[in-house]
Amino acid sequence: MLSLSVALAAALLLGRPAPAAAMLHAHPDPVTATGVVRSLESLRDLDQRSWQVVAYREGPPGGPLRLRIVGYPGRVRIDHPTPLLVSSGRRLWELADLTLASPKLAGDSRAAAAEFDLAPLLADLSRDRPLRLELPGVFTTLPVPPYVVAEWRSLPAWQEPPPGRR
Numbered sequence: 390m391l392s393l394s395v396a397l398a399a400a401l402l403l404g405r406p407a408p409a410a411a412m413l414h415a416h417p418d419p420v421t422a423t424g425v426v427r428s429l430e431s432l433r434d435l436d437q438r439s440w441q442v443v444a445y446r447e448g449p450p451g452g453p454l455r456l457r458i459v460g461y462p463g464r465v466r467i468d469h470p471t472p473l474l475v476s477s478g479r480r481l482w483e484l485a486d487l488t489l490a491s492p493k494l495a496g497d498s499r500a501a502a503a504e505f506d507l508a509p510l511l512a513d514l515s516r517d518r519p520l521r522l523e524l525p526g527v528f529t530t531l532p533v534p535p536y537v538v539a540e541w542r543s544l545p546a547w548q549e550p551p552p553g554r555r
Contacts (some may be wrong), residue, residue: 391491400479405488417524422448424449425445425446425447426445426446426449426544426547427443427444427445427446428443428444428445428537428540428541428544429441429442429443430442430443430537431530432533432537433531434528434529434530434531434532434533435528435529435530435531435532436446436528438460438461438464438465438528439441439461440458440459440460440528440531441457441458441459441460442456442457442458442459442531442533442537443457443458443459444456444457444487444507444540444541444544445457445544446544446545446547448548449548450489450545450546450548450555451545453508454506454507454508454511454544454545455504455506455507456473456484456504456505456506456507456510456541457494457503457504457505457506458473458502458503458504458505458522458524458531459501459502460501460502460527461501462499462501463499463501464501465501465527466500466501467488467500467501467503467524467527468500469486469488469489469500469503470485470488470489471473471484471486471503471524471525471526471527472484472485472505472525473486473505473523473524474520474521474522474523474524474525475504475519475520475522475523476520476521476523477514477518477519477521478518480513482509482510482513484505484506484507484509484510485505485506486503486504486505487504487505487506488502488503488504491504502528503524506539507544508545511541511545513546514538514542517535517536517538517539517542518535519532519534519535519538520532520533520538521533521534
């Protein structure tokens with residue numbers, strides 16, 4: 390009986406998934422010849438539809454900060470400009486829709502993506518609290534967990550570690 394209990398406890402401990410860990414990825418942008426640091430997550434809204442959520446910074450620390458939300462083409466069509474509403478507790482932010490300023494997104498006839506200015510939100514956040522995103526006419530609640538918020542908050546100052554420290 391004791392060995393069964395030990396085996397069960399070991400199975401529970403070993404089978405437990407590791408806590409979610411957010412990761413930033415840096416890569417060169419072949420179009421602009423500048424580096425891009427990004428956070429890429431797949432999140433589900435309250436209607437269980439999946440969305441790709443990409444927060445990124447172009448260039449060195451201090452570069453533009455953007456949030457791109459992408460739905461599945463053919464299942465969603467996003468009209469522009471539509472501001473993104475972000476809430477946390479009683480706080481509310483309205484992020485400007487920059488989609489039409491992006492030649493790549495403005496020319497995409499599928500209209501399944503939208504891009505927003507992330508800088509005002511990040512400048513105002515002081516803690517890694519969960520957020521709720523709302524894109525009127527598209528989705529009413531897309532929860533963003535604290536570990537993703539922590540990753541977004543690290544974007545403005547993130548620098549690639551020197552070789553040998555990765």
